[in-house]
Amino acid sequence: MLEVQDLEVSYGDVRALGGVTLTVGAGEIVALLGPNGAGKSTLLKSIAGLLRPRGGSIRWEGEDLGAVGAHEIVERGLALVPEGRRLFGSMTVGENLELGAFAPHARRVHAESLERVYALFPALRERRGQLVRALSGGQQQMVAVGRALMSAPRLLMLDEPSLGIAPRLVASIFDSLVEINRAGVGVFLVEQNVRASLSFAHRAYVLEGGRVVGSGPAAALLEDPHVRRAYLGPLAVRA
Amino acid sequence: MRILAQQLVLGLMLGGLYGLAAAGLSLVFGVLKVLNVAHGELIMLGGYAAFFVVGLFGLDPFASLLLVVPLSLLLGVALYAGLFGFVVRASEETRVKNSLLIGFGLALSLHALAVRLWTADERSIITPYGGAVLRVGGLSIPVLRLTILALAFALIAALHLLLTRWRWGRAIRATAEDWEAALLSGIDVRRAYLLAFALGTALAGAAGTLVAIGYSVSPSIGLEWTLKALIVVVLAGLGSMIGTFVGGLVLGAAEALSGFTFGGPYREVVGLAIFVVVLVARPRGFFGR
Numbered sequence: 001m002l003e004v005q006d007l008e009v010s011y012g013d014v015r016a017l018g019g020v021t022l023t024v025g026a027g028e029i030v031a032l033l034g035p036n037g038a039g040k041s042t043l044l045k046s047i048a049g050l051l052r053p054r055g056g057s058i059r060w061e062g063e064d065l066g067a068v069g070a071h072e073i074v075e076r077g078l079a080l081v082p083e084g085r086r087l088f089g090s091m092t093v094g095e096n097l098e099l100g101a102f103a104p105h106a107r108r109v110h111a112e113s114l115e116r117v118y119a120l121f122p123a124l125r126e127r128r129g130q131l132v133r134a135l136s137g138g139q140q141q142m143v144a145v146g147r148a149l150m151s152a153p154r155l156l157m158l159d160e161p162s163l164g165i166a167p168r169l170v171a172s173i174f175d176s177l178v179e180i181n182r183a184g185v186g187v188f189l190v191e192q193n194v195r196a197s198l199s200f201a202h203r204a205y206v207l208e209g210g211r212v213v214g215s216g217p218a219a220a221l222l223e224d225p226h227v228r229r230a231y232l233g234p235l236a237v238r239a
Numbered sequence: 240m241r242i243l244a245q246q247l248v249l250g251l252m253l254g255g256l257y258g259l260a261a262a263g264l265s266l267v268f269g270v271l272k273v274l275n276v277a278h279g280e281l282i283m284l285g286g287y288a289a290f291f292v293v294g295l296f297g298l299d300p301f302a303s304l305l306l307v308v309p310l311s312l313l314l315g316v317a318l319y320a321g322l323f324g325f326v327v328r329a330s331e332e333t334r335v336k337n338s339l340l341i342g343f344g345l346a347l348s349l350h351a352l353a354v355r356l357w358t359a360d361e362r363s364i365i366t367p368y369g370g371a372v373l374r375v376g377g378l379s380i381p382v383l384r385l386t387i388l389a390l391a392f393a394l395i396a397a398l399h400l401l402l403t404r405w406r407w408g409r410a411i412r413a414t415a416e417d418w419e420a421a422l423l424s425g426i427d428v429r430r431a432y433l434l435a436f437a438l439g440t441a442l443a444g445a446a447g448t449l450v451a452i453g454y455s456v457s458p459s460i461g462l463e464w465t466l467k468a469l470i471v472v473v474l475a476g477l478g479s480m481i482g483t484f485v486g487g488l489v490l491g492a493a494e495a496l497s498g499f500t501f502g503g504p505y506r507e508v509v510g511l512a513i514f515v516v517v518l519v520a521r522p523r524g525f526f527g528r
Contacts, residue, residue: 048423071424074425079423080423082419086420088416090478090528091409091413091416099409099410099421102424
């Protein structure tokens with residue numbers, strides 16, 4: 001279980017997060033919604049250890065992650081699929097996946113993880129010898145999700161996995177997230193695609209200006225007037 | 240025509256060493272984003288280490304690699320722990336500037352230290368088979384330098400295997416490409432930096448040994464080797480060690496060609512011309528990713 005308490009993060013003098021509190025339970029799917037610049041990516045990067053908070057705490061399964069290095073956070077079972085995928089483009093699909101299992105605990109189960117990833121994304125098995133930069137955006141996203149799964153996470157965090165991907169493939173990425181979750185892996189998702197993410201998340205938080213301004217079960221947020229107006233557009237209000 | 244061919248052969252053999260010298264610089268620059276301008280001085284130190292190892296233990300000159308390379312590896316660890324590890328903590332934009340300051344400081348200190356300890360005399364390792372020559376179709380190929388070329392290639396090939404097959408080798412490449420993504424994959428990036436720097440220093444030590452065997456060392460050779468290595472890195476681009484080796488051969492051949500065509504003093508000019516032309520026409524280099 002992930003517990004974020006009063007988290008404050010700044011870039012120099014600019015405050016990005018001003019006291020964020022939220023939780024993600026074991027095996028839960030939680031969506032994080034909000035406009036550009038609300039601090040969504042900042043929150044995920046802080047949890048992953050890429051940014052150091054100025055205040056507040058991040059606890060994972062009871063342990064304070066404040067002093068834990070980013071690569072050790074992976075070892076603890078937290079994985080982040082970063083915005084823009086950030087794959088190793090000059091390496092093959094297979095090499096990218098192998099690198100995902102670099103942490104010691106992931107290495108031990110690396111063969112099973114690889115089978116699971118190939119079962120989830122059969123296209124990757126055929127392309128394992130290809131250079132990643134030769135793949136389409138959707139396939140690259142599969143590699144990015146696959147690389148994170150190779151670290152055998154208990155919580156998978158994704159920063160806008162649908163960005164720059166054909167709509168047809170977005171649905172299949174979301175389907176795979178449901179399947180990943182069915183295996184017991186928690187999913188914490190940042191998305192611009194509000195309707196799609198609320199349709200499969202259990203709960204959601206709304207982040208605006210570095211603060212949580214709304215939260216609740218996904219179904220309730222879909223009916224919430226503020227969420228509808230701000231994120232689902234005027235047509236949704238009329239419907 | 241025969242003279243030109245002979246010059247080209249000698250140029251290629253020197254070029255193999257350029258490639259080896261550049262490989263270490265390229266590895267450190269590509270992974271740490273740190274330009275170690277003291278790389279040539281590390282080559283110089285390697286040369287002296289080989290010189291004294293051979294003198295003290297009476298080893299075969301090439302066998303001295305077995306001692307000099309591990310010693311250089313340790314020197315690399317120490318230099319990283321004491322100097323370059325601090326540079327790496329800075330943001331990537333300020334890193335190159337800081338590394339230049341530290342690198343020049345280190346280069347000057349090592350140069351002064353070498354003059355103090357070993358005087359400014361040129362030295363080279365005398366080998367029992369120094370004068371042997373192969374005759375191929377009217378060309379004379381010095382066996383010693385041919386062996387050096389072969390060893391330089393073998394070392395580059397070993398490095399290539401290390402970076403593609405070894406777990407940490409792949410981690411080093413991943414770190415070079417995107418250190419944040421490497422962290423997110425569970426790679427201890429600081430350790431990848433340390434390994435890359437130590438490997439780069441070990442390569443410098445190996446290059447220095449071969450320089451001392453086939454050519455000569457003196458305290459002042461550092462700058463020249465740093466410049467040659469830098470030209471090759473620009474020519475070849477980052478990310479391919481085999482490409483770096485080929486880049487070294489190209490520079491060696493180009494120098495020989497320009498020396499033959501325009502006369503000895505112009506040997507050195509062609510490298511600078513290559514440097515400028517490649518930076519303008521193809522800044523990624525010819526084998527860069």
